[in-house]
Amino acid sequence: MPAWPEVRRTDAVMADGRSLAYYDRPGAPPRDDIDSRPRDEAAPESQLRRDPLTGEWAIIAGHRQARTFQPTAQETRTHGCPLCPSTPDHATEIPAADYQVVIFDNRFPSLTRTAAGMETADERPGIGRCQVVCFTDDHDAHLADLGDDRVLLIVQAWADTVARLREDSRLVSCLVFENRGAEIGVTMSHPHGQVYAYPFLPPRERLLLDAAARHHADTGRILALDVADAEARDGVRLLAATDHWTAHVPRAARWPFEMRITPRRAITSLDDLNADEAADFAALYPRLLRALDGVYDMRMPYVAAWHQAPLAGVAPGAQLFLEVFSTRRAPDRLKYPAGSESAAGVWINDIAPERSAAMLREALG
Amino acid sequence: MPAWPEVRRTDAVMADGRSLAYYDRPGAPPRDDIDSRPRDEAAPESQLRRDPLTGEWAIIAGHRQARTFQPTAQETRTHGCPLCPSTPDHATEIPAADYQVVIFDNRFPSLTRTAAGMETADERPGIGRCQVVCFTDDHDAHLADLGDDRVLLIVQAWADTVARLREDSRLVSCLVFENRGAEIGVTMSHPHGQVYAYPFLPPRERLLLDAAARHHADTGRILALDVADAEARDGVRLLAATDHWTAHVPRAARWPFEMRITPRRAITSLDDLNADEAADFAALYPRLLRALDGVYDMRMPYVAAWHQAPLAGVAPGAQLFLEVFSTRRAPDRLKYPAGSESAAGVWINDIAPERSAAMLREALG
Numbered sequence: 001m002p003a004w005p006e007v008r009r010t011d012a013v014m015a016d017g018r019s020l021a022y023y024d025r026p027g028a029p030p031r032d033d034i035d036s037r038p039r040d041e042a043a044p045e046s047q048l049r050r051d052p053l054t055g056e057w058a059i060i061a062g063h064r065q066a067r068t069f070q071p072t073a074q075e076t077r078t079h080g081c082p083l084c085p086s087t088p089d090h091a092t093e094i095p096a097a098d099y100q101v102v103i104f105d106n107r108f109p110s111l112t113r114t115a116a117g118m119e120t121a122d123e124r125p126g127i128g129r130c131q132v133v134c135f136t137d138d139h140d141a142h143l144a145d146l147g148d149d150r151v152l153l154i155v156q157a158w159a160d161t162v163a164r165l166r167e168d169s170r171l172v173s174c175l176v177f178e179n180r181g182a183e184i185g186v187t188m189s190h191p192h193g194q195v196y197a198y199p200f201l202p203p204r205e206r207l208l209l210d211a212a213a214r215h216h217a218d219t220g221r222i223l224a225l226d227v228a229d230a231e232a233r234d235g236v237r238l239l240a241a242t243d244h245w246t247a248h249v250p251r252a253a254r255w256p257f258e259m260r261i262t263p264r265r266a267i268t269s270l271d272d273l274n275a276d277e278a279a280d281f282a283a284l285y286p287r288l289l290r291a292l293d294g295v296y297d298m299r300m301p302y303v304a305a306w307h308q309a310p311l312a313g314v315a316p317g318a319q320l321f322l323e324v325f326s327t328r329r330a331p332d333r334l335k336y337p338a339g340s341e342s343a344a345g346v347w348i349n350d351i352a353p354e355r356s357a358a359m360l361r362e363a364l365g
Numbered sequence: 366m367p368a369w370p371e372v373r374r375t376d377a378v379m380a381d382g383r384s385l386a387y388y389d390r391p392g393a394p395p396r397d398d399i400d401s402r403p404r405d406e407a408a409p410e411s412q413l414r415r416d417p418l419t420g421e422w423a424i425i426a427g428h429r430q431a432r433t434f435q436p437t438a439q440e441t442r443t444h445g446c447p448l449c450p451s452t453p454d455h456a457t458e459i460p461a462a463d464y465q466v467v468i469f470d471n472r473f474p475s476l477t478r479t480a481a482g483m484e485t486a487d488e489r490p491g492i493g494r495c496q497v498v499c500f501t502d503d504h505d506a507h508l509a510d511l512g513d514d515r516v517l518l519i520v521q522a523w524a525d526t527v528a529r530l531r532e533d534s535r536l537v538s539c540l541v542f543e544n545r546g547a548e549i550g551v552t553m554s555h556p557h558g559q560v561y562a563y564p565f566l567p568p569r570e571r572l573l574l575d576a577a578a579r580h581h582a583d584t585g586r587i588l589a590l591d592v593a594d595a596e597a598r599d600g601v602r603l604l605a606a607t608d609h610w611t612a613h614v615p616r617a618a619r620w621p622f623e624m625r626i627t628p629r630r631a632i633t634s635l636d637d638l639n640a641d642e643a644a645d646f647a648a649l650y651p652r653l654l655r656a657l658d659g660v661y662d663m664r665m666p667y668v669a670a671w672h673q674a675p676l677a678g679v680a681p682g683a684q685l686f687l688e689v690f691s692t693r694r695a696p697d698r699l700k701y702p703a704g705s706e707s708a709a710g711v712w713i714n715d716i717a718p719e720r721s722a723a724m725l726r727e728a729l730g
Contacts, residue, residue: 049617052580052592054572056710058617062717110705110713122616177704185701194704202709207419215417227417252414252423252487305708323708336550337702339542339559340475343670343688344567345421348475352427 004275005149007156012095015039020104022096023157025149033086033095044108045115046126048199057200059126061110082107083190085137099137100150101157103195106130111198113168127170129197133157133178139190142299143178144289146191152282154193158306159271159278161195166311171197173205173310176270181301183334184327193304201310208307209315216317224319228262237357239288239364244280247288249357254347256329257292257300257356261285262321268309269320285322287364292326294363295356300326301334369640370514372521377460380404385469387461388522390514398451398460409473410480411491413564422565424491426475447472448555450502464502465515466522468560471495476563478533492535494562498522498543504555507664508543509654511556517647519558523671524636524643526560531676536562538570538675541635546666548699549692558669566675573672574680581682589684593627602722604653604729609645612653614722619712621694622657622665622721626650627686633674634685650687652729657691659728660721665691666699 010022010031016039022031044063051058080090085098094102111128119125135143135154143151158176165174178193179186201209215223231248232241239247239259247261261284263277273281292300303325309318329335329350340346375387375396381404387396409428416423445455450463459467476493484490500508500519508516523541530539543558544551566574580588596613597606604612604624612626626649628642638646657665668690674683694700694715705711 051615051617051619053576053589053615054569055576056572056617058619059705059711059713060617060717061713061715062720173709175704175709177708179703184703185699186703196705196709196711198709198711202705202711204419204708204710207421207710211418211420224418250416250418252416252421252425254416254423303704303707305704307708325707334550337707338544338549338551339540339668339670340424340561340567342668342690342702343542343569343672344538344540344561344563345569345572346424346561346563346567348424348426350426352425355427 002275002279004156004278005152007153009160014093014104018105018107020094020102021157021161022099023101023103023153023160025100025153028100029096029098031096031099033097035091035095037091044112045117046110046112047115047117048124048126050122052122056203059110061126063108081139081188081190083132083134083188083192084139093132094134094137099134101136101153102134103131103157103161106132106194111196124199127199129165129168129171129195131161131195133161133176133193133195135191135193141191142180142289143191144286144293146286148279148282148286151286152278155270155273155278155282158195159273162269162308162311163271165195165197168197169312170199171311173198173201174308175202175305176308177303177305179303181299183301184303186301197311205307205310209309209318212315212317212319222266222317222319224260224262224321225264225266228260228264228321236354239291239357239360240284242280242284244277245284247284249353249360251353253325253349253353253356255325255327256335256349256351257295257360258323258325258353259288259292259360260321260323261288262319267320268315268318270306270308272320288324288360291360291363292324295359296328296331298331300328302326367640367644369521369643370517372518374525379458379469383470383472385459385467386522386526387464388466388468388518388525390465390518393465394461394463396461396464398462400456400460402456409477410482411475411477412480412482413489413491415487417487421568424475426491428473446504446553446555448497448499448553448557449504458497459499459502464499466501466518467499468496468522468526471497471559476561489564492564494530494533494536494560496526496560498526498541498558498560500556500558506556507545507654508556509651509658511651513644513647513651516651517643520635520638520643520647523560524638527634527673527676528636530560530562533562534677535564536676538563538566539673540567540670541673542668542670544668546664548666549668551666562676570672570675574674574683577680577682577684587631587682587684589625589627589686590629590631593625593629593686601719604656604722604725605649607645607649609642610649612649614718614725616718618690618714618718618721620690620692621700621714621716622660622725623688623690623718624653624657624725625686625688626653627684632685633680633683635671635673637685653689653725656725656728656730657689660724661693661696663696665693667691
């Protein structure tokens with residue numbers, strides 16, 4: 001088995017105390033730049049509140065609204081992108097003059113490690129962690145075009161981040177994801193993803209884990225692997241089958257274009273991937289993203305999110321997989337979750353998964 | 366107790382066999398106009414598919430995508446609004462030359478009474494019903510501005526529609542809702558709502574019913590009434606308390622602006638409202654919608670949806686209430702459900718409910 005390509009992590013602390021980690025291939029300059037910006041005001045606080053009528057927790061992060069109205073003096077001066085490298089005239093979130101991959105604590109986090117406050121049956125401090133993952137220092141790039149080695153470095157950075165999150169026992173589950181496109185509300189176009197660590201099991205992860213556990217109890221098998229294998233055999237919704245991954249459109253897809261990218265081996269988390277699997281993914285994933293953009297020959301808005309087992313404990317039958325979906329259903333139409341989706345929780349998909357799979361396969365070439 | 370204002374229902378059949386019902390106050394002309402349009406092609410079919418990984422059903426309605434690309438010859442000729450009354454030159458969905466309130470089967474339904482097909486553990490025909498509720502024949506009006514008597518007529522039409530849906534034992538749950546605003550994907554600006562009848566219990570209704578049943582078993586009380594009463598006493602998130610209704614922002618609101626409008630009496634469904642309650646609602650609801658528009662002095666996109674008990678059977682502790690939410694969090698910003706919301710099911714609200722309640726109260730005047 002080939003070894004992992006070498007990666008150097010450099011940890012740094014930002015002016016206001018937030019953590020930042022550079023991930024570099026050998027040969028990169030030392031990452032010893034200092035964040036010289038003036039310190040921000042007090043750390044934001046958020047709260048978890050449970051809706052008694054549904055039993056579900058929501059994150060109330062009132063301080064985040066301020067980010068719309070109150071750019072800092074620094075931002076007002078420069079109008080610059082906060083995710084670009086710093087220049088002598090423009091100090092950004094990343095002190096270095098260039099970088100490869102950087103992960104740092106979000107300046108406007110929904111959840112923080114320092115949240116404090118009352119704890120009742122329906123109310124808890126917003127303990128957790130929200131990190132930003134910068135994929136490249138090139139403001140105009142897209143993940144799909146970065147090249148295999150950079151995607152592999154990103155996978156290594158994700159895996160390391162997940163492993164580090166396990167050290168905080170208050171964190172229960174983490175979501176590694178990318179939102180792309182102004183059409184879904186992304187305000188910063190610099191290529192980046194996010195990591196959210198929640199202090200509870202999110203409802204959709206619970207559904208996935210419950211179904212996986214039932215199947216495992218009934219059959220001793222991994223549900224997501226059985227489904228991916230069946231899709232690979234059937235072929236009608238299959239997008240790609242490589243040595244280590246299966247990519248398919250789900251039979252009950254909720255969104256106009258939706259993919260599941262599943263390792264062929266039973267793996268519960270990003271930090272369980274081996275070097276072969278990661279390298280194979282790094283070659284496959286950009287192709288799939290380019291196919292998504294190829295369907296209508298335009299940049300598609302998308303959400304890409306890794307589903308993983310909880311950060312601690314046993315999760316029988318759980319399986320790592322990447323879910324990617326786009327809300328664009330036509331060159332001039334988006335799918336919005338409205339009444340049926342938001343109020344009742346029932347998704348309506350106007351494109352048959354077999355048809356979207358055929359369109360994606362054609363774009364894959 | 367005052368009697369219900371008189372309403373006359375006239376049932377009609379559209380050229381392609383769909384049902385249409387006029388709801389009129391006394392004095393309206395007879396509704397005997399004939400739908401003279403050429404018949405459409407075969408009825409659309411949709412399918413329910415269960416995602417084995419989550420256990421949830423999605424509606425796959427591949428025929429609906431066609432509505433984007435293939436306007437009928439009729440539509441191409443007129444470019445008219447299909448929800449306006451018909452004129453000699455423009456035959457619409459409503460044959461009459463004027464109307465008050467009309468409810469008819471959606472031409473592009475996600476679910477139909479005639480759906481057929483295979484039935485397996487993960488696949489069922491898309492049995493159900495999707496109806497359109499036209500609130501007025503005035504294309505440029507908004508529900509909030511129609512006047513109390515029209516809103517009352519709409520409530521009467523909703524209640525009658527729910528009662529009629531109970532006659533089809535295949536229908537399990539119905540959602541009476543309005544999506545308003547291009548910002549959430551509404552393509553027809555003519556003021557209208559919808560009714561969806563599902564052949565299964567939607568996941569969010571199940572959450573509501575489960576929590577209600579637990580509370581009822583524990584206390585013998587109605588959870589949604591207890592919550593609304595507590596909000597009325599507390600006041601910080603209260604919007605209005607009338608003789609028959611309580612309106613408040615939920616403590617764990619998922620959306621920037623969100624209201625729950627709850628009858629003060631234990632009622633499970635729209636067709637259980639009495640005349641006093643309906644009249645009181647008809648006076649209150651337009652005020653609340655105008656307050657929503659008043660917050661930023663602009664028309665707000667919103668989803669308004671009635672939560673009710675299932676169409677048949679016993680639902681201990683279930684309570685009718687209306688949920689209204691807007692995705693607009695600032696004059697120039699919308700909240701989009703992206704990674705955390707769509708992939709994990711965890712909502713992040715950037716406006717504290719106490720703050721949005723204060724803003725709404727100020728707009729209420």
